[in-house]
Amino acid sequence: MTNHEPLIHIARRDGLVWWRAWCIRLAAAVLALLVSALFIYSITKLNPVKVYAAMWEGAFGSPRRAWVTARDASILLCIGVGLAPAFMMRFWNVGAEGQMLMGGCATAAVLIYGGGALSTFQLLLVSTVASVAAGALWGVIPALFKARWNTNETLFTLMMNYIAIQITCFLVALWENPKGSNSVGVINQQTQAGWLPALFGKQYLLNVVIVLVLTVAMYLYLKYTKHGYEISVVGESENTARYAGISVKRVIVRTMALSGAVCGLSGFIAVAGASHTISTSTAGGRGFTAIIVAWMAKFNTFVMVLIALLLVFLEKGAVQIASQFHLNDYASDVVTGIILFFLLGSEFFIQYTVRFRSHGRNNEEVQA
């Protein structure tokens, strides 16, 4: 009888040693940088090496620039950290953009309405609580429907983003200052009331510290607590969760409250610790970028630090090239997109092996 096995045989790997997996990812990143270099060369006709040097300059060229890079990376990281528990539960929270904006709006509201009455410490305390609550609310609503009626959470959280964006637009119009500027302006510019204070004279150090603490805390939460254990069981198999006596519904709602809360807190950091104003660009798509950060890091919050830094570096670098070579900032999104495409594709070679028929079927069946 003739053997009709297909020419290419794809099989799931039994796990790959961690360093080999990272070699594959690194190779993908290098390949992506080459493709990006080609792309940059084709439109600017500039030496790509010089371009990458300029990018480095843009991201880390001065202490000020390095701090801005750190500030933006920490906000992206914070959202990613917020998404980690949801993704580990296999709950597709694509609503981080909205959860962050709601947190930002809550913070701005506290700063604006409480600016004259409360001390900075009180303002920070109240706005932290408010932003956490607002973000959690935005996360819990879709979770309730998911838990009760199995409503598709990807589409639900996606829509919640736009409701949050319109609420932000509404508040911007409401708080417009000065009138007709279509922006809120810097809140409490004179008094700096409710702004995150500088630490050791470094303006953004506190932002970075808060986010790093959160990163460590989330890592510990997911890895060592009973809640974290429940999340990973529910994410793996709801059947096993029921067998173990875990209330799947409760875990879904609780975890999304946490996820939304941390995303809301990132809105607080962005408003009280960075821009001191509120607009839709407070989030500016970072809620979506963070989804990719969280997914690529496979829920490991420390890996997220690396990926967030890489993405913000690319962004800052591309802004630099753009201004040097009279392009616009969007070049960074193109390079980001290319790198992410390659990294996403590389996961296939980590998960699966590709064998060709000549290798024969016997050695593969021994493993079955």
Next chain:
Amino acid sequence: MAEEFAVRMVNVTKTFGHVTANDKVYLELRKGEILSLLGENGSGKTTLMNMLSGIYFPDSGQIYINGREVTIASPHDAYELGIGMVHQHFKLVDVLTAAENIALGLPGGVMVDRKAIAAKVRQICDRYGFDVDPDKKIYDMSVSEKQTLEIVKTLYRGAEILILDEPTAVLTPQETEKLFAVMRNMRDDGKSIIIITHKLNEVLEISDRVTVLRKGEYIGDMDTAKADVRALTDMMVGRTVTLNIQRDEPASPQRRLEIRNLTVRDKDGVTRLDDINLDVYAGEILGVAGISGCGQKELLEAIAGLQPAVSGSSIKYRPTGPEGPAEELLGLGPRAVSDRGIRLAFVPEDRLGMGLVASMNIAGNMMLKEYRSGKSPLVERRRPYDMARDIVRELEVVTPSIETPVRQLSGGNVQKVLVGREIALHPTVLMSAYAVRGLDINTSYTIYRLLNEQKKAGVAVIYVGEDLDVLLQLCDRIAVLCGGRLNDIVDGRTATKEQVGYLMTNFRREAGA
């Protein structure tokens, strides 16, 4: 001379990894006859037929269709040869109509010509006595309607050779009669039919000849006219094989579980367990025998608190014997059960999908049932690792380390981890479903030894199994389920294989015949 055989399979062998599903099997189907393919669960009937319908490809052996040697590499090839199979799990798209399901994947014009399909379907229906509404959606159909549609689909595609995989398992007696009537019509029209079954009465009723498989091997075939229940049972279950499984007399068995009027319906409202009354004793192994899907899973899950039961059902747990206090288990759920200090151990059939977390390591899986214990919000770190090390050492689990995800372990080692964890709970009731399925001999004996140790320690052990030799040599009593009902409870020491095999397939009528 016209070829006598529609199908001849010669020396067909198929292995999956270490398991030989079919070993040099031989099968002949004459033109215009109904052949029963008889065998217990796991005897390789479905695997053999899947090779005929192009799902699997044989490792070796020959297949002849109408006298010509053929290669069947895909379902498409099978259709080209006029072979159509109706699987146990219907391959129908829920939101499409009957006609659309029939047209799916077929070549033809740009449009789906509903009228032409409906006309041809009506023609087939009229010819054989089916009843199919071409415009009805699948989700509105009963199981029997879906099955009818599957048969019509194969006929529509020009099948001359039909394979039906346990078609009566999902049908009521009336529906079965109807099915048999159309099968006879098809046979009289010249179609050749293979019906996979393990119900002896059906073999005798419907088929012209019968081929028997046992444990992947061809046992023989005979004309149904010459067969009787006795002879077929002997062929199906074979001579008793001595396994030398240790079995002690139960030491002072005490009633621990009282199952009364237990009725379970699935979410479609189908009755899965029908008025079960059963006592489970501490210090004995209670076997549960039955054709698969006869309520074994529901019985265990009901005890474990995972399966809601119809009101009026009761499962009483008596920790200290029949006179002691009792606790109703139904309605509690697994968490409340363990919160009350009732230690039920459960080794489910789906080891990686229910009993374990496949991507977690061995230590992580140790915590699954006990992670909640203690007031600290943190999970304990040391104990699960100690437990994992103990189990790996005592049960000789082959693994690179206790950090290895259980998904990567072989089947036997997965089961050792699962059983080891459940025993480490120090249970008072230990339930296991198909605990040795797919395991090699040594691991199987390890499992038997562990169950016996638990019995000796005064645990009430429930062993759901499929191999009658094991059931008869391991268990003290055997409850035989048949179609969701408790047919009889026999003594494991005195019952014969034939007796149990008969009880599995023939429900004693309410009259007590």
Next chain:
Amino acid sequence: MTQLISLLTNAIVFGTVILYGALGEIITEKSGNLNLGVPGIMYLGGIAGLAAAFFYEMHAAAPIGWVGLVISFLAAVAASMLGGLIYAFLTITLRANQNVTGLTLTIFGAGLANLFGGSLNALAGGVGQISVAVTSRAYRAYSHTLSGLGQVGQLLFSFGFMAYLAIILAVLASWFLNRSRVGLNLRAVGEDPATADAAGVNVIRYKYLATCVGAGISGLGGLYYAMDYIKGTWSTDGTIEALGWLAVALVIFATWRPARAIWSAYLFGVLYWAYNYISGLSRASIELFKMLPYIVTIIVLVAVSLRRSKESQPPKSLGLSYFREER
């Protein structure tokens, strides 16, 4: 009356953009692929059309409107299909996660389009904003002979050809999915790929084709926006992205039915523009008005999951990769 006509006219123009996006996404989702790259694909379609027309008008001595139209139309379809191909390759062949791949495609598409949209003129050595007046006029030409029919005539015949093309495409898509043999196979792939596979349907090929063709149609939404809605210019204000997400919402609102998407799209347009026609609204409350389409979409989404009607559910395998497991 005049007010109503003007509202409906605006709503139809608005609805046409998202109707294209939604039609393409319906075709894609019917194959089981949830492509969240719709905004990115619309961006790609818009910029490719605009760039093609731009280079044509720059290099032709006397640009002819319909030539520019054909060139830009083809460029838009090709670029969007290429975007769909990237998504298809990553999710179908390399089995990457659909959500993440889609979002990346949106980032990539938006970046590429705004990069060129913002600097095409500068790159070509010009100054100021890009503008393709001749081609845009061809897109916006409408049948003057029929517009003498009063207000109703104005409502029915005052649009560029792409507004009518969208309706035709929707009707065609509806017919294709419900009546044609290929459409039937496609629906089966999205519902139950294993069954479709067993019935002899080439699942991989269907997924690729549906995703690429769907992307091609979605991209037309971007083209219509660039050529007709903003009259052959470019703006980096992110409107296409917002419209792209509305297109995704529209797919849900129309419960995956192309014919229902037609009036739903216009309804979204009415909801979006209604604030213009209600007197006494503050600027702030206008913003609240604009969230209506998203709220009604959520209500529909919840209602669908509550009713559990088999007919209005998302395709059953939506979001999942298909992998024919060998035992």
